[in-house]
Amino acid sequence: MRSFKLRRDWIHGWLLLLPALVFLFAFTHIPAVTTLINSFFSTPRGRRPSKFIGLDNYERMINDPVFWKVLWNNLWFAIGTIPVSVALAIVMALWVNEKLAGRSFVRMAYFTPTVLPLIAVANIWMFFYTPGFGLFDQITGALFGWPASNYLGNPDTALNAIIVVTVWKEAGFFMIFYLAALQAIPVSLKEAAQIEGAGRWTIFWRITFPLLMPTTLFVCVNAVINSFRLVDHIFILTDGGPDNASALLLFYIYEVAFRFWETAYGATLTVALLILLSLLAIGQFFFFDRKVHYK
Amino acid sequence: MLKSTFLKAVAATALSFSTWASAQAVDLQFYFPVAVGGKAADTIQELTNEYVAQNPGVNIDAVYAGSYQDTVAKAITASRGGNPPQLSVILSVDMFTLIDEDLIVPFDDYLTNDEDKKWIEGFYPAFMENSQTGGKTYGIPFQRSTPVLYWNKEAFKEAGLDPDVAPETWDEMVEFGKKLTKKDANGNVTQWGVRIPSSGFPYWLFQGLAIQNGAILANADGNKTNFDDPKVVEALQFLVDLSTKDEVMAPGIIEWGATPKAFFEGQTAMMWTSTGNLTNVRDNAPFDFGVAMLPAKETRGAPTGGGNFYLFKGASDEQNKAAVEFVQWITAPEQAAKWTIATGYVAPRAETWDTETMKAYTADFAPALVARDQLEFAKAELSTYQNQRVTGIFNDALAAAITGSKDPATALKEAQEQADQILNEYR
Numbered sequence: 001m002r003s004f005k006l007r008r009d010w011i012h013g014w015l016l017l018l019p020a021l022v023f024l025f026a027f028t029h030i031p032a033v034t035t036l037i038n039s040f041f042s043t044p045r046g047r048r049p050s051k052f053i054g055l056d057n058y059e060r061m062i063n064d065p066v067f068w069k070v071l072w073n074n075l076w077f078a079i080g081t082i083p084v085s086v087a088l089a090i091v092m093a094l095w096v097n098e099k100l101a102g103r104s105f106v107r108m109a110y111f112t113p114t115v116l117p118l119i120a121v122a123n124i125w126m127f128f129y130t131p132g133f134g135l136f137d138q139i140t141g142a143l144f145g146w147p148a149s150n151y152l153g154n155p156d157t158a159l160n161a162i163i164v165v166t167v168w169k170e171a172g173f174f175m176i177f178y179l180a181a182l183q184a185i186p187v188s189l190k191e192a193a194q195i196e197g198a199g200r201w202t203i204f205w206r207i208t209f210p211l212l213m214p215t216t217l218f219v220c221v222n223a224v225i226n227s228f229r230l231v232d233h234i235f236i237l238t239d240g241g242p243d244n245a246s247a248l249l250l251f252y253i254y255e256v257a258f259r260f261w262e263t264a265y266g267a268t269l270t271v272a273l274l275i276l277l278s279l280l281a282i283g284q285f286f287f288f289d290r291k292v293h294y295k
Numbered sequence: 296m297l298k299s300t301f302l303k304a305v306a307a308t309a310l311s312f313s314t315w316a317s318a319q320a321v322d323l324q325f326y327f328p329v330a331v332g333g334k335a336a337d338t339i340q341e342l343t344n345e346y347v348a349q350n351p352g353v354n355i356d357a358v359y360a361g362s363y364q365d366t367v368a369k370a371i372t373a374s375r376g377g378n379p380p381q382l383s384v385i386l387s388v389d390m391f392t393l394i395d396e397d398l399i400v401p402f403d404d405y406l407t408n409d410e411d412k413k414w415i416e417g418f419y420p421a422f423m424e425n426s427q428t429g430g431k432t433y434g435i436p437f438q439r440s441t442p443v444l445y446w447n448k449e450a451f452k453e454a455g456l457d458p459d460v461a462p463e464t465w466d467e468m469v470e471f472g473k474k475l476t477k478k479d480a481n482g483n484v485t486q487w488g489v490r491i492p493s494s495g496f497p498y499w500l501f502q503g504l505a506i507q508n509g510a511i512l513a514n515a516d517g518n519k520t521n522f523d524d525p526k527v528v529e530a531l532q533f534l535v536d537l538s539t540k541d542e543v544m545a546p547g548i549i550e551w552g553a554t555p556k557a558f559f560e561g562q563t564a565m566m567w568t569s570t571g572n573l574t575n576v577r578d579n580a581p582f583d584f585g586v587a588m589l590p591a592k593e594t595r596g597a598p599t600g601g602g603n604f605y606l607f608k609g610a611s612d613e614q615n616k617a618a619v620e621f622v623q624w625i626t627a628p629e630q631a632a633k634w635t636i637a638t639g640y641v642a643p644r645a646e647t648w649d650t651e652t653m654k655a656y657t658a659d660f661a662p663a664l665v666a667r668d669q670l671e672f673a674k675a676e677l678s679t680y681q682n683q684r685v686t687g688i689f690n691d692a693l694a695a696a697i698t699g700s701k702d703p704a705t706a707l708k709e710a711q712e713q714a715d716q717i718l719n720e721y722r
Binding site for chain 2: 255
């Protein structure tokens with residue numbers, strides 16, 4: 001009787017889990033495993049079925065200069081976007097947390113870029129960057145008499161131009177999390193510090209910032225994921241060019257898999273991305289865990 | 296009670312009758328892309344509706360599938376999923392890719408009598424180069440274009456040039472360009488002489504230069520490229536020189552999308568771009584403009600571009616027959632004329648230009664004839680097996696040379712080596 005009841009509980013439990021499990025497997029685990037398997041096979045073409053080729057795809061990846069270039073670009077993209085957007089988010093959150101005139105308007109203004117789809121954002125910035133009659137050139141031309149620029153068409157500036165758009169888009173989103181966190185910090189802590197004679201900087205550095213650490217962890221994990229995930233604007237702004245100067249890893253994967261139709265090599269690159277992301281996520285949790293103070 | 300049963304029975308009969316009726320009609324799914332703005336999508340939809348209204352035996356579901364890139368991705372994915380469209384407009388250069396993926400069937404099986412064979416011969420040969428291989432016809436030209444040179448007549452007048460004469464040769468283009476390039480007091484250029492856009496797919500306009508210099512970029516079997524041909528290197532050097540040595544074109548990669556706007560704004564006095572922009576320029580240029588063939592070096596020359604109709608595998612014989620009939624109808628003179636006028640695409644058959652509608656249009660707007668006349672000198676657009684990848688390599692090489700990170704000869708030599716590696720298995 002008891003074992004029967006146990007088994008019923010057991011079935012009951014699994015049934016409750018089933019819907020979530022089905023989705024988790026159908027959209028996460030099975031595709032990931034299939035991708036891994038595909039990376040060991042050649043790309044099937046209509047007239048030539050795929051065959052097992054072992055590590056050939058991985059060898060090709062190691063020898064592919066474009067792969068290393070996009071990986072390097074991605075590193076710069078991460079270095080360029082994460083610290084700046086997080087720092088900006090903190091500054092903006094601190095500012096709109098104060099009592100100031102038109103506070104909700106400023107908050108909304110900061111948050112607007114987040115609401116816009118990235119494709120729309122890219123089209124707006126496309127106009128900003130346009131050589132000659134774009135917004136930036138009109139301003140710098142009228143104020144300083146600068147010549148027409150070509151930020152997107154120059155391999156030295158294309159990636160930076162993309163980084164600026166990303167920071168603009170992301171900072172407002174992270175600000176919302178910091179704003180929520182700031183409002184959860186008890187005022188009494190700040191007041192106590194003020195009685196002790198602490199200055200604004202000391203209060204921020206010793207009280208506010210440490211208490212924001214859980215949020216910073218969350219935001220950083222998101223920012224790292226985003227630095228590998230956000231590629232929509234590249235399609236509009238540069239299409240990865242010139243000569244792959246602004247291509248990122250995910251963009252390259254799309255290009256290989258759905259433009260060149262080399263699905264097997266695309267799968268191999270995806271495995272590389274998966275490994276990279278898991279390493280980063282694990283690393284971040286270990287690194288931050290020591291510094292984060294949960295209440 | 297009895298009444299409601301009776302009603303149900305009637306409804307059931309009516310329902311089964313209507314499904315029977317539609318089962319008699321042939322259903323076709325037809326994907327089409329839109330690469331230029333304006334009325335293209337509406338026009339295709341209108342034409343399709345007109346055809347369906349005239350032919351009750353056929354149902355055509357015209358699906359707007361996004362850009363060319365989206366459309367081929369959709370068609371390939373749908374085919375792999377076992378649900379291919381019966382008909383699709385896809386870039387003519389994707390022919391080898393579609394053959395390689397084993398997704399399309401040639402039109403020849405459905406074009407058996409003499410009349411049909413004549414029909415094929417009615418298309419401009421320049422367009423058919425990208426539509427036939429191995430003696431079979433895989434594509435029927437539809438939204439096809441070719442690049443032409445647009446020039447600002449007012450800017451020409453200001454620079455002391457004859458406003459009605461476009462540059463005939465490369466040298467003239469540079470010479471005119473130097474006169475047309477204007478600088479302000481600070482030494483900043485306010486108007487460039489010429490603009491050859493190079494973002495995204497620089498190979499297309501560059502191919503114009505290569506053909507003019509007497510080079511062919513790929514063979515007709517689609518398995519060998521000639522990227523490192525000295526004539527191609529020379530053409531690329533000319534393109535690079537336009538902005539570095541002659542200083543008649545803006546340096547760096549030049550954006551496609553902003554090109555017509557730059558022309559309207561007077562940022563450039565001449566531009567190379569697709570005839571697909573003709574209607575756009577006509578509607579929006581605030582000045583008198585002219586349209587000319589691309590200038591010549593050894594010869595005149597231009598690539599063709601744009602999309603063909605393809606028949607997909609997996610359709611029944613009946614469906615394919617119906618699809619071919621639809622293609623024959625939509626490329627027929629009256630329909631093609633409507634399409635050309637709405638978009639600026641070049642009508643792919645000579646007879647279209649003899650219709651009253653087209654005659655009235657070209658009498659009123661002579662530039663529309665330039666693209667047609669240029670077809671005599673036009674060559675196949677660069678197309679190979681694994682086309683997107685090979686073209687991608689070529690694009691990267693061109694971008695590297697244009698931005699000065701590699702010199703033309705090195706960039707092209709590397710591109711040729713990479714292309715050889717890919718195409719080896721198709722020889």
